[in-house]
Amino acid sequence: MKRPRKSSLAEMASRINLLLLLFALETARIASAQQYESSELQITSPANGAVVNPGQMIAVVVTPSSGVTLESVGIVGTSPIGFSRVVRLEPFQFSIAIPAATPAGSYSLTAWAKDSAGQTVVSAPVTIEVP
């Protein structure tokens, strides 16, 4: 039976005192989620401010910047929209369902991807309006 590998996380946990890791944290050691925001990709459809109805399917298109290669791309919508499937080859097109029970309001869509260097990159959000 194949024994799963020990991740780097576990290796770290076994090597260092987690208490010290957490509570003697210098700012530099704490990750920043916003560090992934990148101009390497954009959501080119729908347009910012597009109006969509509950129960509607919307097409979302992600376009890499010139010269950028993306290896896997997915869409994250604020709750209750959720995750899309992950697309690994261009064109990066998605069909996102807006749940029928979605309350009126503004929701954002963000594209998350890995580039050819294996780095996570995140697009600027696009806002959609549910009337």
Added chain:
Amino acid sequence: MPTIRPFILYPLVVFILTAASARTARAQGIYYNTPESGGTAGTVQQLGIGTLVGGLTYPTGLAFDGQGNLYFGNSADPLSFQVMERSPAGTVTTVATFSAGGSVALGPWAYSIAVSPSGGVFYNTPTYTDGGTFRGEILEVGGGVVVSGLSYPTGLTFDSAGNLYFVNVTGPASFQIMELPIGTTTPVNVGSPVSVSGSISFGAWTYGVAVSPSGSIFYNTPKGGSTPGTIQELGVGTVVNGLAYPTGLAFDAAGNLYFGDSASPANLQIMELPIGATTATNVGSPFNATGSIGLGLWAYGLAVQTPTVTLVDPVPQLIAPTSPPATVTDPNTLATSGRTVSGVAADGVTELVLRISASNVDDQLTVSLFNDQGKLSTSSNDDGALGNPGDASFSENEMTLSADSTSARPMAFAVYRAPIDFPRASGQDASSSSRFVSIQVADAASGVTTSIPIRILRPPVILVPGLWSTRTAWNDFAPLYSVGLFGTVSADSRFSVTALSYDIPVGSLLSASQPSYKQSVLASIHANSLGFQYNANIVFAAIANSIGGFKNGANLNNIQVAAVQADVVAHSLGGDIIRYLALLPQSSQPTLFARGNVHKVVTLDTPHLGSPLATALLMNANSCTQGLLAYFGDIAVASVTFKFGPTISNGAVGDLSGAGTIGGALSPELTALMQEGPYPIPTALIAGETNSGNEEDLDSAEFPAFAQAVCGDPLAIDLSPSVWDMNLFDDAPNDAIVPLSSQLDGLPTTQGVVFSLDPATGYGYIHSLGTEALGFFLPSVDTSQAVSSEVIDLLNTPINNSQFNSLSP
């Protein structure tokens, strides 16, 4: 066969009055009756307590004797009447019956009862025919006719010397106040008040009489035409105006007058006219008929038990900031301050001041605590205990007190401490929402004994959610608590359950966080992402607010009670927060007797020793998954910086960081919980444990697939069958979020209840419904009926059972 004259086939209003003799200060023991209506039986009730006698038809004429026996009448029809006795132990017997031989005449189908100072029980008949002669009578139980030849007597009452007073009604709008001096057989008219002006609604022909402690005679008049009903003092005039159909006058010993007032046959208000006042206030609207009242039986009676024991919540006015805190000892303060209640929460901390009126200074009063079997209590744990004002511990079941001089009147004082828990060890309380003990006071000088019940309530149950959650986390926690599609709350009828949240938005108050998030994420942070201390303050206030409502009637019995603490069911982070409450300075305030506001807690999957997952979430290597979760409001922070006020607060995930095992690394706040605090909180531990079935979909579930594809960080990659257990928990049992050892605070499994196999699915139990979103299969502990039922069992388990652990705090 007896006949009923046609005119009583109209709605007949009959109020029957009963004024018990009164000897003591403002009464708490107010008793009244309700008539049969809409298929609901008539009852005798104690105001603020509930039904004492059910299954009646048309009761009325309430009166106490000096031994605490309550007498009342019950009529199945206008021609018959039973005199019934309820003993202090609750036994009901019929002591006399009356049956008219012919027909009952015009209107006042009014029966009343009075007990003489020597214990004789007297009652009246209406005018009825017997052999062609109309006659109304007053009879003594066991002694026959005392007075005959009356018109329509009612409203019998004695003064303290044994003189009997009553109303003799001669027509719907005219009446006489009669006195039967003690030892005589011929009543004399001591007042023929002016006839009531205007026509009286047929059937609303209600009269009552009461004698004040100083000997003044009071009576009522019903509304006539546009002239309102009144309370009058004989020879003086109107005392209270603007009433409808008052009746049932009764004084307490301090001279406060109580009476009923009804605007229609179907409702009753209990009114109080404090001594010296001219305005009566509504002290209870205890009855609204659910259907029509039977013909002519609009009969309400009222009685005040004497001598009176008043139950007083000492919080906050009667609490001294001593160490340890206790009630004040000054008699004048004890006599005049505090809030009158009729019950306590069984939390082992709540105290009641027993304010006992006496006739004279230095009167000797024996106060005894009886259990619900009518026996002198033998268990201070089960029944509570007695002590003196100023005491910090209580162990007595009987005390002899000496009455003090107070600004109000001679009084004696004792303090009752509540039982340590609602359920008793033998399990007899499992199906109840309340139970009773009683306080008996025997006046050595007069030989009079009074008994007053104390209703024992379960402490309110507060549900506290976990990390990133709101009260909606409890929406599917039946049978204890659930919320339906349209927000309809369903809770187990034995418990007074409230789900609280600590999810107030705080993002606008923040300038930074560690780890740092983009402004839009930071602005969306709620308090449920912050640490133990920050949320303990919120939760403390929320519990205090809930207890405040409970004390003021928002309980299953809708009565005023004294209560200091609540029972808590806490999920995950909520359990740590509850334990942290003991470290807050406000938990040591005197009004909580320095014991906080939590009686006992059941923790569900709480990381008492932290979780390696919390540690991992804050690691730089996992910042992508961390950011992905933050997108959905699950914001992991080690700390936040406020723009104003306290500059830095811990984050919840930071506080939850720990190895999960005894001796392992712990956050400073978890370390603080391990230290001995000011008092222990009895804690029952429920834990969940997964098996491979819960993880079998991890490879294909939405979140892991997405996180692995776009993040690929260690935490995302670990979201895989068996890898998760190995890399996060070193293959130790866990609920997918928290190691089992942490859920059990490092104690052996015998000290908690572990849910590890759901027979329906074959799966184990995951941490929460939210854990399902990570790709784990349900069931979860916070949506499991089995877990909810176990929580109910633990709420029905006394805190001195070994299932409750004394954690520090």
